[in-house]
Amino acid sequence: MTGEQPLIEVRGLTKRFGGLTAVDGLDFEIRPGEVLGLIGPNGAGKSTTFNVISGTYQASAGSMRLDGEEILGLPPHRIAARGIMRTFQHNMPFEGMSVAENVMVGAQTTVRSTLGRILLGTAAARAEEQAIRARADELIDFVGLSEERDAEVTSLSFGQGRLLETARALAGEPRIILFDEPAAGLTPSECDRLGVIIRGIAERGIAVLLIEHDMRFLLPLADRVIVLNFGQKIADGTPDTIRTDPAVVDAYLGEAGGVGADA
Ligand SMILES: Nc1ncnc2c1ncn2[C@@H]1O[C@H](COP(=O)(O)OP(=O)(O)OP(=O)(O)O)[C@@H](O)[C@H]1O
Ligand SMILES: [Mg+2]
Structure with a gap:
Protein backbone atom coordinates (compact mmCIF):
# COMPACT_ATOMS: atom_id res chain seq x y z
CA MET A 1 0.00 0.00 0.00
CA ILE A 84 -14.09 5.50 12.15
CA MET A 85 -15.48 2.47 14.02
CA ARG A 86 -14.21 0.88 17.18
CA THR A 87 -14.73 -2.43 18.89
CA PHE A 88 -14.39 -2.65 22.66
CA GLN A 89 -12.21 -4.72 24.99
CA HIS A 90 -15.47 -6.38 26.12
CA ASN A 91 -18.28 -7.56 23.85
CA MET A 92 -21.38 -5.39 24.09
CA PRO A 93 -24.20 -6.93 22.02
CA PHE A 94 -27.85 -5.88 22.26
CA GLU A 95 -29.35 -8.69 24.36
CA GLY A 96 -32.75 -10.09 23.45
CA MET A 97 -31.93 -9.68 19.76
CA SER A 98 -30.62 -12.16 17.21
CA VAL A 99 -27.20 -12.13 15.59
CA ALA A 100 -28.73 -10.80 12.34
CA GLU A 101 -30.65 -8.05 14.17
CA ASN A 102 -27.49 -6.96 15.98
CA VAL A 103 -25.63 -6.62 12.70
CA MET A 104 -28.55 -4.72 11.15
CA VAL A 105 -28.45 -2.24 14.05
CA GLY A 106 -24.78 -1.73 13.24
CA ALA A 107 -25.84 -0.59 9.79
CA GLN A 108 -28.13 2.13 11.19
CA THR A 109 -25.48 4.83 10.78
CA THR A 110 -25.65 4.31 7.02
CA VAL A 111 -29.46 4.33 6.79
CA ARG A 112 -30.99 7.28 5.05
CA SER A 113 -34.66 6.64 5.79
CA THR A 114 -36.21 8.74 8.51
CA LEU A 115 -38.39 7.03 11.06
CA GLY A 116 -41.39 8.72 9.41
CA ARG A 117 -40.64 7.14 6.03
CA ILE A 118 -40.17 3.75 7.66
CA LEU A 119 -43.50 4.05 9.52
CA LEU A 120 -45.26 5.04 6.33
CA GLY A 121 -43.82 1.89 4.79
CA THR A 122 -42.69 3.67 1.65
CA ALA A 123 -41.22 1.61 -1.14
CA ALA A 124 -37.89 3.37 -0.70
CA ALA A 125 -37.78 2.47 3.00
CA ARG A 126 -38.67 -1.16 2.23
CA ALA A 127 -35.96 -1.36 -0.39
CA GLU A 128 -33.51 0.07 2.12
CA GLU A 129 -34.45 -2.53 4.71
CA GLN A 130 -33.94 -5.28 2.11
CA ALA A 131 -30.51 -3.90 1.32
CA ILE A 132 -29.56 -3.78 5.01
CA ARG A 133 -30.72 -7.38 5.47
CA ALA A 134 -28.66 -8.55 2.48
CA ARG A 135 -25.63 -6.63 3.70
CA ALA A 136 -26.01 -8.09 7.22
CA ASP A 137 -26.19 -11.61 5.76
CA GLU A 138 -23.06 -11.02 3.72
CA LEU A 139 -21.15 -9.82 6.80
CA ILE A 140 -22.42 -12.71 8.94
CA ASP A 141 -21.05 -15.07 6.26
CA PHE A 142 -17.79 -13.13 6.14
CA VAL A 143 -17.13 -13.59 9.89
CA GLY A 144 -18.33 -17.22 9.79
CA LEU A 145 -21.51 -16.95 11.88
CA SER A 146 -24.03 -18.16 9.27
CA GLU A 147 -25.22 -21.05 11.43
CA GLU A 148 -25.85 -18.67 14.35
CA ARG A 149 -27.66 -16.08 12.19
CA ASP A 150 -31.02 -16.36 14.01
CA ALA A 151 -29.65 -17.30 17.43
CA GLU A 152 -30.22 -14.96 20.35
CA VAL A 153 -26.92 -13.25 21.14
CA THR A 154 -26.65 -14.49 24.74
CA SER A 155 -26.38 -18.07 23.37
CA LEU A 156 -23.08 -17.24 21.61
CA SER A 157 -19.72 -18.33 22.97
CA PHE A 158 -17.26 -15.58 23.92
CA GLY A 159 -15.32 -16.10 20.68
CA GLN A 160 -18.50 -15.96 18.58
CA GLY A 161 -19.42 -12.73 20.39
CA ARG A 162 -16.11 -11.27 19.27
CA LEU A 163 -16.91 -12.19 15.65
CA LEU A 164 -20.34 -10.59 16.02
CA GLU A 165 -18.71 -7.36 17.27
CA THR A 166 -16.55 -7.40 14.16
CA ALA A 167 -19.54 -7.87 11.84
CA ARG A 168 -21.39 -5.06 13.64
CA ALA A 169 -18.46 -2.70 13.18
CA LEU A 170 -18.26 -3.62 9.47
CA ALA A 171 -21.98 -2.98 9.03
CA GLY A 172 -21.33 0.70 9.66
CA GLU A 173 -19.25 0.74 6.45
N1 LIG B 1 -10.44 7.88 32.60
C1 LIG B 1 -9.22 7.96 33.13
N2 LIG B 1 -8.97 8.78 34.19
C2 LIG B 1 -7.73 8.88 34.72
N3 LIG B 1 -6.66 8.19 34.27
C3 LIG B 1 -6.85 7.35 33.25
C4 LIG B 1 -8.13 7.18 32.62
N4 LIG B 1 -8.00 6.29 31.61
C5 LIG B 1 -6.72 5.90 31.60
N5 LIG B 1 -6.02 6.53 32.58
C6 LIG B 1 -4.59 6.39 32.86
O1 LIG B 1 -3.90 6.68 31.65
C7 LIG B 1 -2.79 5.80 31.48
C8 LIG B 1 -2.91 5.06 30.19
O2 LIG B 1 -4.00 4.15 30.30
P1 LIG B 1 -4.52 3.26 29.09
O3 LIG B 1 -5.75 2.56 29.55
O4 LIG B 1 -4.63 4.10 27.88
O5 LIG B 1 -3.32 2.24 28.91
P2 LIG B 1 -3.21 0.95 27.96
O6 LIG B 1 -1.95 1.15 27.18
O7 LIG B 1 -4.46 0.71 27.23
O8 LIG B 1 -2.94 -0.20 29.04
P3 LIG B 1 -3.42 -1.75 29.06
O9 LIG B 1 -2.39 -2.48 28.26
O10 LIG B 1 -3.34 -2.09 30.51
O11 LIG B 1 -4.82 -1.84 28.51
C9 LIG B 1 -2.77 4.90 32.72
O12 LIG B 1 -1.87 5.45 33.65
C10 LIG B 1 -4.19 4.96 33.21
O13 LIG B 1 -4.26 4.76 34.60
MG1 LIG C 1 -5.93 -0.82 27.23
Missing part, protein backbone atom coordinates in the same frame (compact mmCIF):
# COMPACT_ATOMS: atom_id res chain seq x y z
CA THR A 2 3.04 2.28 -0.22
CA GLY A 3 2.68 5.53 -2.08
CA GLU A 4 -0.99 5.87 -1.19
CA GLN A 5 -2.19 8.99 0.62
CA PRO A 6 -2.77 8.58 4.36
CA LEU A 7 -6.38 8.05 5.32
CA ILE A 8 -5.77 9.46 8.78
CA GLU A 9 -2.95 11.70 9.92
CA VAL A 10 -2.54 12.20 13.66
CA ARG A 11 -0.21 14.92 14.92
CA GLY A 12 0.76 15.88 18.46
CA LEU A 13 -2.11 13.92 19.96
CA THR A 14 -2.13 14.54 23.70
CA LYS A 15 -4.47 13.48 26.51
CA ARG A 16 -3.96 14.54 30.11
CA PHE A 17 -5.84 13.27 33.14
CA GLY A 18 -5.03 15.88 35.79
CA GLY A 19 -1.26 15.68 36.24
CA LEU A 20 -0.90 12.47 34.23
CA THR A 21 -0.13 12.68 30.51
CA ALA A 22 -1.57 9.40 29.21
CA VAL A 23 -0.88 10.22 25.54
CA ASP A 24 1.97 12.61 24.89
CA GLY A 25 2.42 14.24 21.49
CA LEU A 26 1.67 11.16 19.40
CA ASP A 27 2.25 11.35 15.62
CA PHE A 28 1.23 8.63 13.18
CA GLU A 29 -0.65 8.00 9.96
CA ILE A 30 -2.50 5.06 8.52
CA ARG A 31 -3.29 4.24 4.90
CA PRO A 32 -6.30 2.46 3.38
CA GLY A 33 -5.90 -1.31 3.63
CA GLU A 34 -3.05 -1.08 6.12
CA VAL A 35 -2.94 -3.09 9.37
CA LEU A 36 -1.18 -0.90 11.94
CA GLY A 37 -0.34 -2.47 15.29
CA LEU A 38 -0.32 -0.35 18.45
CA ILE A 39 1.63 -1.97 21.26
CA GLY A 40 3.25 -1.02 24.54
CA PRO A 41 3.38 -2.07 28.21
CA ASN A 42 0.31 -1.83 30.49
CA GLY A 43 -0.73 1.77 31.02
CA ALA A 44 1.25 3.00 27.99
CA GLY A 45 -1.78 4.92 26.67
CA LYS A 46 -3.08 2.57 23.96
CA SER A 47 -6.75 2.49 24.98
CA THR A 48 -6.66 6.22 25.73
CA THR A 49 -5.44 6.80 22.17
CA PHE A 50 -8.50 4.86 20.90
CA ASN A 51 -10.81 6.78 23.21
CA VAL A 52 -9.53 10.11 21.93
CA ILE A 53 -9.59 9.07 18.25
CA SER A 54 -13.16 7.77 18.54
CA GLY A 55 -14.30 10.93 20.33
CA THR A 56 -15.11 9.16 23.61
CA TYR A 57 -12.55 11.41 25.34
CA GLN A 58 -11.80 15.00 24.43
CA ALA A 59 -8.12 15.44 23.41
CA SER A 60 -6.03 17.94 25.41
CA ALA A 61 -4.11 18.93 22.27
CA GLY A 62 -3.28 17.75 18.77
CA SER A 63 -4.75 17.22 15.34
CA MET A 64 -6.40 14.34 13.49
CA ARG A 65 -7.07 14.73 9.77
CA LEU A 66 -9.25 12.40 7.74
CA ASP A 67 -8.69 12.93 4.00
CA GLY A 68 -6.97 16.16 5.02
CA GLU A 69 -9.93 17.47 7.02
CA GLU A 70 -9.60 18.19 10.76
CA ILE A 71 -11.97 15.97 12.75
CA LEU A 72 -10.42 15.85 16.24
CA GLY A 73 -12.96 16.95 18.85
CA LEU A 74 -16.08 15.91 16.92
CA PRO A 75 -18.59 13.99 19.07
CA PRO A 76 -18.45 10.15 18.87
CA HIS A 77 -21.48 9.75 16.58
CA ARG A 78 -20.03 12.19 14.07
CA ILE A 79 -16.64 10.45 14.18
CA ALA A 80 -18.44 7.13 13.56
CA ALA A 81 -20.39 8.70 10.69
CA ARG A 82 -17.04 9.61 9.10
CA GLY A 83 -16.21 5.90 9.02
CA PRO A 174 -16.07 1.89 8.17
CA ARG A 175 -13.00 3.25 6.48
CA ILE A 176 -10.97 2.33 9.54
CA ILE A 177 -11.67 -0.12 12.37
CA LEU A 178 -10.02 0.17 15.77
CA PHE A 179 -9.64 -3.17 17.57
CA ASP A 180 -8.71 -3.15 21.27
CA GLU A 181 -7.14 -6.52 22.15
CA PRO A 182 -9.45 -8.59 19.91
CA ALA A 183 -7.56 -11.84 20.54
CA ALA A 184 -7.91 -11.65 24.34
CA GLY A 185 -9.86 -14.64 25.66
CA LEU A 186 -9.98 -16.46 22.31
CA THR A 187 -8.88 -20.06 21.79
CA PRO A 188 -5.92 -20.61 19.41
CA SER A 189 -8.24 -21.71 16.59
CA GLU A 190 -10.49 -18.68 17.15
CA CYS A 191 -7.37 -16.47 17.03
CA ASP A 192 -6.43 -17.99 13.67
CA ARG A 193 -9.90 -17.33 12.34
CA LEU A 194 -9.89 -13.75 13.60
CA GLY A 195 -6.49 -13.19 11.97
CA VAL A 196 -7.88 -14.32 8.60
CA ILE A 197 -10.88 -12.02 9.06
CA ILE A 198 -8.70 -9.01 9.91
CA ARG A 199 -6.58 -9.68 6.81
CA GLY A 200 -9.80 -9.89 4.78
CA ILE A 201 -10.94 -6.55 6.17
CA ALA A 202 -7.67 -4.93 5.09
CA GLU A 203 -8.01 -6.52 1.65
CA ARG A 204 -11.33 -4.70 1.30
CA GLY A 205 -9.32 -1.48 1.58
CA ILE A 206 -10.34 -0.76 5.16
CA ALA A 207 -7.57 0.43 7.49
CA VAL A 208 -7.14 -1.53 10.73
CA LEU A 209 -5.61 -0.09 13.90
CA LEU A 210 -4.96 -2.95 16.24
CA ILE A 211 -4.03 -2.90 19.94
CA GLU A 212 -2.79 -6.35 20.93
CA HIS A 213 -0.73 -7.84 23.73
CA ASP A 214 -0.35 -11.21 22.06
CA MET A 215 2.67 -10.70 19.79
CA ARG A 216 2.28 -14.14 18.19
CA PHE A 217 -1.06 -12.87 16.93
CA LEU A 218 -0.06 -9.31 16.09
CA LEU A 219 3.39 -9.50 14.48
CA PRO A 220 2.47 -11.80 11.57
CA LEU A 221 -0.67 -9.74 10.92
CA ALA A 222 0.62 -6.15 11.05
CA ASP A 223 2.12 -4.28 8.11
CA ARG A 224 3.63 -1.78 10.54
CA VAL A 225 3.78 -1.39 14.31
CA ILE A 226 4.02 1.65 16.56
CA VAL A 227 5.20 1.29 20.12
CA LEU A 228 4.03 3.47 23.01
CA ASN A 229 5.68 3.83 26.40
CA PHE A 230 4.42 6.31 29.00
CA GLY A 231 2.26 7.89 26.32
CA GLN A 232 5.12 8.54 23.90
CA LYS A 233 5.93 6.79 20.66
CA ILE A 234 9.29 5.07 21.06
CA ALA A 235 9.35 3.14 17.77
CA ASP A 236 7.55 2.88 14.43
CA GLY A 237 8.47 0.25 11.86
CA THR A 238 7.86 -3.17 10.38
CA PRO A 239 7.23 -6.07 12.76
CA ASP A 240 10.78 -7.31 12.10
CA THR A 241 12.49 -4.03 13.00
CA ILE A 242 10.26 -3.58 16.09
CA ARG A 243 11.05 -7.04 17.44
CA THR A 244 14.75 -6.23 17.74
CA ASP A 245 14.58 -2.46 18.47
CA PRO A 246 16.61 -1.86 21.66
CA ALA A 247 14.22 0.84 23.00
CA VAL A 248 11.29 -1.54 22.56
CA VAL A 249 13.07 -4.45 24.19
CA ASP A 250 13.98 -2.11 27.11
CA ALA A 251 10.38 -0.93 27.53
CA TYR A 252 9.17 -4.51 27.74
CA LEU A 253 11.89 -5.77 30.11
CA GLY A 254 10.44 -6.43 33.53
CA GLU A 255 6.96 -6.60 32.06
CA ALA A 256 6.39 -9.66 29.91
CA GLY A 257 10.06 -10.53 29.56
CA GLY A 258 10.43 -8.98 26.12
CA VAL A 259 8.55 -8.57 22.87
CA GLY A 260 7.18 -11.84 21.62
CA ALA A 261 7.37 -13.49 25.04
CA ASP A 262 4.38 -15.54 26.13
CA ALA A 263 1.85 -13.29 27.89
Whole structure:
Protein backbone atom coordinates (compact mmCIF):
# COMPACT_ATOMS: atom_id res chain seq x y z
CA MET A 1 0.00 0.00 0.00
CA THR A 2 3.04 2.28 -0.22
CA GLY A 3 2.68 5.53 -2.08
CA GLU A 4 -0.99 5.87 -1.19
CA GLN A 5 -2.19 8.99 0.62
CA PRO A 6 -2.77 8.58 4.36
CA LEU A 7 -6.38 8.05 5.32
CA ILE A 8 -5.77 9.46 8.78
CA GLU A 9 -2.95 11.70 9.92
CA VAL A 10 -2.54 12.20 13.66
CA ARG A 11 -0.21 14.92 14.92
CA GLY A 12 0.76 15.88 18.46
CA LEU A 13 -2.11 13.92 19.96
CA THR A 14 -2.13 14.54 23.70
CA LYS A 15 -4.47 13.48 26.51
CA ARG A 16 -3.96 14.54 30.11
CA PHE A 17 -5.84 13.27 33.14
CA GLY A 18 -5.03 15.88 35.79
CA GLY A 19 -1.26 15.68 36.24
CA LEU A 20 -0.90 12.47 34.23
CA THR A 21 -0.13 12.68 30.51
CA ALA A 22 -1.57 9.40 29.21
CA VAL A 23 -0.88 10.22 25.54
CA ASP A 24 1.97 12.61 24.89
CA GLY A 25 2.42 14.24 21.49
CA LEU A 26 1.67 11.16 19.40
CA ASP A 27 2.25 11.35 15.62
CA PHE A 28 1.23 8.63 13.18
CA GLU A 29 -0.65 8.00 9.96
CA ILE A 30 -2.50 5.06 8.52
CA ARG A 31 -3.29 4.24 4.90
CA PRO A 32 -6.30 2.46 3.38
CA GLY A 33 -5.90 -1.31 3.63
CA GLU A 34 -3.05 -1.08 6.12
CA VAL A 35 -2.94 -3.09 9.37
CA LEU A 36 -1.18 -0.90 11.94
CA GLY A 37 -0.34 -2.47 15.29
CA LEU A 38 -0.32 -0.35 18.45
CA ILE A 39 1.63 -1.97 21.26
CA GLY A 40 3.25 -1.02 24.54
CA PRO A 41 3.38 -2.07 28.21
CA ASN A 42 0.31 -1.83 30.49
CA GLY A 43 -0.73 1.77 31.02
CA ALA A 44 1.25 3.00 27.99
CA GLY A 45 -1.78 4.92 26.67
CA LYS A 46 -3.08 2.57 23.96
CA SER A 47 -6.75 2.49 24.98
CA THR A 48 -6.66 6.22 25.73
CA THR A 49 -5.44 6.80 22.17
CA PHE A 50 -8.50 4.86 20.90
CA ASN A 51 -10.81 6.78 23.21
CA VAL A 52 -9.53 10.11 21.93
CA ILE A 53 -9.59 9.07 18.25
CA SER A 54 -13.16 7.77 18.54
CA GLY A 55 -14.30 10.93 20.33
CA THR A 56 -15.11 9.16 23.61
CA TYR A 57 -12.55 11.41 25.34
CA GLN A 58 -11.80 15.00 24.43
CA ALA A 59 -8.12 15.44 23.41
CA SER A 60 -6.03 17.94 25.41
CA ALA A 61 -4.11 18.93 22.27
CA GLY A 62 -3.28 17.75 18.77
CA SER A 63 -4.75 17.22 15.34
CA MET A 64 -6.40 14.34 13.49
CA ARG A 65 -7.07 14.73 9.77
CA LEU A 66 -9.25 12.40 7.74
CA ASP A 67 -8.69 12.93 4.00
CA GLY A 68 -6.97 16.16 5.02
CA GLU A 69 -9.93 17.47 7.02
CA GLU A 70 -9.60 18.19 10.76
CA ILE A 71 -11.97 15.97 12.75
CA LEU A 72 -10.42 15.85 16.24
CA GLY A 73 -12.96 16.95 18.85
CA LEU A 74 -16.08 15.91 16.92
CA PRO A 75 -18.59 13.99 19.07
CA PRO A 76 -18.45 10.15 18.87
CA HIS A 77 -21.48 9.75 16.58
CA ARG A 78 -20.03 12.19 14.07
CA ILE A 79 -16.64 10.45 14.18
CA ALA A 80 -18.44 7.13 13.56
CA ALA A 81 -20.39 8.70 10.69
CA ARG A 82 -17.04 9.61 9.10
CA GLY A 83 -16.21 5.90 9.02
CA ILE A 84 -14.09 5.50 12.15
CA MET A 85 -15.48 2.47 14.02
CA ARG A 86 -14.21 0.88 17.18
CA THR A 87 -14.73 -2.43 18.89
CA PHE A 88 -14.39 -2.65 22.66
CA GLN A 89 -12.21 -4.72 24.99
CA HIS A 90 -15.47 -6.38 26.12
CA ASN A 91 -18.28 -7.56 23.85
CA MET A 92 -21.38 -5.39 24.09
CA PRO A 93 -24.20 -6.93 22.02
CA PHE A 94 -27.85 -5.88 22.26
CA GLU A 95 -29.35 -8.69 24.36
CA GLY A 96 -32.75 -10.09 23.45
CA MET A 97 -31.93 -9.68 19.76
CA SER A 98 -30.62 -12.16 17.21
CA VAL A 99 -27.20 -12.13 15.59
CA ALA A 100 -28.73 -10.80 12.34
CA GLU A 101 -30.65 -8.05 14.17
CA ASN A 102 -27.49 -6.96 15.98
CA VAL A 103 -25.63 -6.62 12.70
CA MET A 104 -28.55 -4.72 11.15
CA VAL A 105 -28.45 -2.24 14.05
CA GLY A 106 -24.78 -1.73 13.24
CA ALA A 107 -25.84 -0.59 9.79
CA GLN A 108 -28.13 2.13 11.19
CA THR A 109 -25.48 4.83 10.78
CA THR A 110 -25.65 4.31 7.02
CA VAL A 111 -29.46 4.33 6.79
CA ARG A 112 -30.99 7.28 5.05
CA SER A 113 -34.66 6.64 5.79
CA THR A 114 -36.21 8.74 8.51
CA LEU A 115 -38.39 7.03 11.06
CA GLY A 116 -41.39 8.72 9.41
CA ARG A 117 -40.64 7.14 6.03
CA ILE A 118 -40.17 3.75 7.66
CA LEU A 119 -43.50 4.05 9.52
CA LEU A 120 -45.26 5.04 6.33
CA GLY A 121 -43.82 1.89 4.79
CA THR A 122 -42.69 3.67 1.65
CA ALA A 123 -41.22 1.61 -1.14
CA ALA A 124 -37.89 3.37 -0.70
CA ALA A 125 -37.78 2.47 3.00
CA ARG A 126 -38.67 -1.16 2.23
CA ALA A 127 -35.96 -1.36 -0.39
CA GLU A 128 -33.51 0.07 2.12
CA GLU A 129 -34.45 -2.53 4.71
CA GLN A 130 -33.94 -5.28 2.11
CA ALA A 131 -30.51 -3.90 1.32
CA ILE A 132 -29.56 -3.78 5.01
CA ARG A 133 -30.72 -7.38 5.47
CA ALA A 134 -28.66 -8.55 2.48
CA ARG A 135 -25.63 -6.63 3.70
CA ALA A 136 -26.01 -8.09 7.22
CA ASP A 137 -26.19 -11.61 5.76
CA GLU A 138 -23.06 -11.02 3.72
CA LEU A 139 -21.15 -9.82 6.80
CA ILE A 140 -22.42 -12.71 8.94
CA ASP A 141 -21.05 -15.07 6.26
CA PHE A 142 -17.79 -13.13 6.14
CA VAL A 143 -17.13 -13.59 9.89
CA GLY A 144 -18.33 -17.22 9.79
CA LEU A 145 -21.51 -16.95 11.88
CA SER A 146 -24.03 -18.16 9.27
CA GLU A 147 -25.22 -21.05 11.43
CA GLU A 148 -25.85 -18.67 14.35
CA ARG A 149 -27.66 -16.08 12.19
CA ASP A 150 -31.02 -16.36 14.01
CA ALA A 151 -29.65 -17.30 17.43
CA GLU A 152 -30.22 -14.96 20.35
CA VAL A 153 -26.92 -13.25 21.14
CA THR A 154 -26.65 -14.49 24.74
CA SER A 155 -26.38 -18.07 23.37
CA LEU A 156 -23.08 -17.24 21.61
CA SER A 157 -19.72 -18.33 22.97
CA PHE A 158 -17.26 -15.58 23.92
CA GLY A 159 -15.32 -16.10 20.68
CA GLN A 160 -18.50 -15.96 18.58
CA GLY A 161 -19.42 -12.73 20.39
CA ARG A 162 -16.11 -11.27 19.27
CA LEU A 163 -16.91 -12.19 15.65
CA LEU A 164 -20.34 -10.59 16.02
CA GLU A 165 -18.71 -7.36 17.27
CA THR A 166 -16.55 -7.40 14.16
CA ALA A 167 -19.54 -7.87 11.84
CA ARG A 168 -21.39 -5.06 13.64
CA ALA A 169 -18.46 -2.70 13.18
CA LEU A 170 -18.26 -3.62 9.47
CA ALA A 171 -21.98 -2.98 9.03
CA GLY A 172 -21.33 0.70 9.66
CA GLU A 173 -19.25 0.74 6.45
CA PRO A 174 -16.07 1.89 8.17
CA ARG A 175 -13.00 3.25 6.48
CA ILE A 176 -10.97 2.33 9.54
CA ILE A 177 -11.67 -0.12 12.37
CA LEU A 178 -10.02 0.17 15.77
CA PHE A 179 -9.64 -3.17 17.57
CA ASP A 180 -8.71 -3.15 21.27
CA GLU A 181 -7.14 -6.52 22.15
CA PRO A 182 -9.45 -8.59 19.91
CA ALA A 183 -7.56 -11.84 20.54
CA ALA A 184 -7.91 -11.65 24.34
CA GLY A 185 -9.86 -14.64 25.66
CA LEU A 186 -9.98 -16.46 22.31
CA THR A 187 -8.88 -20.06 21.79
CA PRO A 188 -5.92 -20.61 19.41
CA SER A 189 -8.24 -21.71 16.59
CA GLU A 190 -10.49 -18.68 17.15
CA CYS A 191 -7.37 -16.47 17.03
CA ASP A 192 -6.43 -17.99 13.67
CA ARG A 193 -9.90 -17.33 12.34
CA LEU A 194 -9.89 -13.75 13.60
CA GLY A 195 -6.49 -13.19 11.97
CA VAL A 196 -7.88 -14.32 8.60
CA ILE A 197 -10.88 -12.02 9.06
CA ILE A 198 -8.70 -9.01 9.91
CA ARG A 199 -6.58 -9.68 6.81
CA GLY A 200 -9.80 -9.89 4.78
CA ILE A 201 -10.94 -6.55 6.17
CA ALA A 202 -7.67 -4.93 5.09
CA GLU A 203 -8.01 -6.52 1.65
CA ARG A 204 -11.33 -4.70 1.30
CA GLY A 205 -9.32 -1.48 1.58
CA ILE A 206 -10.34 -0.76 5.16
CA ALA A 207 -7.57 0.43 7.49
CA VAL A 208 -7.14 -1.53 10.73
CA LEU A 209 -5.61 -0.09 13.90
CA LEU A 210 -4.96 -2.95 16.24
CA ILE A 211 -4.03 -2.90 19.94
CA GLU A 212 -2.79 -6.35 20.93
CA HIS A 213 -0.73 -7.84 23.73
CA ASP A 214 -0.35 -11.21 22.06
CA MET A 215 2.67 -10.70 19.79
CA ARG A 216 2.28 -14.14 18.19
CA PHE A 217 -1.06 -12.87 16.93
CA LEU A 218 -0.06 -9.31 16.09
CA LEU A 219 3.39 -9.50 14.48
CA PRO A 220 2.47 -11.80 11.57
CA LEU A 221 -0.67 -9.74 10.92
CA ALA A 222 0.62 -6.15 11.05
CA ASP A 223 2.12 -4.28 8.11
CA ARG A 224 3.63 -1.78 10.54
CA VAL A 225 3.78 -1.39 14.31
CA ILE A 226 4.02 1.65 16.56
CA VAL A 227 5.20 1.29 20.12
CA LEU A 228 4.03 3.47 23.01
CA ASN A 229 5.68 3.83 26.40
CA PHE A 230 4.42 6.31 29.00
CA GLY A 231 2.26 7.89 26.32
CA GLN A 232 5.12 8.54 23.90
CA LYS A 233 5.93 6.79 20.66
CA ILE A 234 9.29 5.07 21.06
CA ALA A 235 9.35 3.14 17.77
CA ASP A 236 7.55 2.88 14.43
CA GLY A 237 8.47 0.25 11.86
CA THR A 238 7.86 -3.17 10.38
CA PRO A 239 7.23 -6.07 12.76
CA ASP A 240 10.78 -7.31 12.10
CA THR A 241 12.49 -4.03 13.00
CA ILE A 242 10.26 -3.58 16.09
CA ARG A 243 11.05 -7.04 17.44
CA THR A 244 14.75 -6.23 17.74
CA ASP A 245 14.58 -2.46 18.47
CA PRO A 246 16.61 -1.86 21.66
CA ALA A 247 14.22 0.84 23.00
CA VAL A 248 11.29 -1.54 22.56
CA VAL A 249 13.07 -4.45 24.19
CA ASP A 250 13.98 -2.11 27.11
CA ALA A 251 10.38 -0.93 27.53
CA TYR A 252 9.17 -4.51 27.74
CA LEU A 253 11.89 -5.77 30.11
CA GLY A 254 10.44 -6.43 33.53
CA GLU A 255 6.96 -6.60 32.06
CA ALA A 256 6.39 -9.66 29.91
CA GLY A 257 10.06 -10.53 29.56
CA GLY A 258 10.43 -8.98 26.12
CA VAL A 259 8.55 -8.57 22.87
CA GLY A 260 7.18 -11.84 21.62
CA ALA A 261 7.37 -13.49 25.04
CA ASP A 262 4.38 -15.54 26.13
CA ALA A 263 1.85 -13.29 27.89
N1 LIG B 1 -10.44 7.88 32.60
C1 LIG B 1 -9.22 7.96 33.13
N2 LIG B 1 -8.97 8.78 34.19
C2 LIG B 1 -7.73 8.88 34.72
N3 LIG B 1 -6.66 8.19 34.27
C3 LIG B 1 -6.85 7.35 33.25
C4 LIG B 1 -8.13 7.18 32.62
N4 LIG B 1 -8.00 6.29 31.61
C5 LIG B 1 -6.72 5.90 31.60
N5 LIG B 1 -6.02 6.53 32.58
C6 LIG B 1 -4.59 6.39 32.86
O1 LIG B 1 -3.90 6.68 31.65
C7 LIG B 1 -2.79 5.80 31.48
C8 LIG B 1 -2.91 5.06 30.19
O2 LIG B 1 -4.00 4.15 30.30
P1 LIG B 1 -4.52 3.26 29.09
O3 LIG B 1 -5.75 2.56 29.55
O4 LIG B 1 -4.63 4.10 27.88
O5 LIG B 1 -3.32 2.24 28.91
P2 LIG B 1 -3.21 0.95 27.96
O6 LIG B 1 -1.95 1.15 27.18
O7 LIG B 1 -4.46 0.71 27.23
O8 LIG B 1 -2.94 -0.20 29.04
P3 LIG B 1 -3.42 -1.75 29.06
O9 LIG B 1 -2.39 -2.48 28.26
O10 LIG B 1 -3.34 -2.09 30.51
O11 LIG B 1 -4.82 -1.84 28.51
C9 LIG B 1 -2.77 4.90 32.72
O12 LIG B 1 -1.87 5.45 33.65
C10 LIG B 1 -4.19 4.96 33.21
O13 LIG B 1 -4.26 4.76 34.60
MG1 LIG C 1 -5.93 -0.82 27.23
